[in-house]
Amino acid sequence: MPRELEEISALLRAALRDKRLLLIVDDIWQIEHATAFRVGGRGCALVMTSRLNDVAQGLAPTPFDLYRLPVLGEENALQLLATLVPEAVAQYPNESRELVQNLEGLPLAIQVAGRLLYNEMQLGWGVSDLLDELRQGASLLSAQAPGDMVGHWQDTTPTIAALLKRSTDALDDLTRQRFADLGLFVPKPATFDPPAMATVWEVADPKPTARVLVNRGLLEPLSAGRFQMHALLVLHARSLLGT
16 A cells, blocks of 8 residues: 555554444455555444455455345335435326336436436426436436445546446456447346357357456346346447447
């Protein structure tokens, strides 16, 4: 660690030595970045989050210390949307339920959709057209990211597409192209097995690439050897095909 960072960590460690606190370190991209945040005393607990499976596994002392956060079930997803924009859910219950179904329970997508709906309601405009757009999902890519993610960027408010691009920019060119090729699958949900991936990628063994995409949080393993790409990632993959 740079000396300045070591000094800050030492000061935090001294300040927290006798405290009882829960420390949450969000969105770690490299295992070594976590070192500076191990500053709590005996009365402190530390929770770290990462979208990268291999990083999460490297941070967890044992497999029992690793928790994989699932997407929201339909009722919980609808409850989240109702918390964000209660009037829209009350006035358009069927459309709202269909919306959270199409967004596949992704909290990020629901949070952004809720903010867009809230803005429409505040302006006194009807939200039927926006609900139709959100069900298709494309308008979410150009929407601004939630405020709690702005601090990860400098001098800009990132869009959802920019946040997703940060993950795919970390891939090598070939793997990024293969991720984009998965956008050809029909979404909602986009599920496929290794033979399908092998066909699209024109390779004999798709497992090495699939393993990388799973580790980077861009592909979700399902049962029976199948994989899923969530709706927003499908849209992002398709956008990469056009670049």
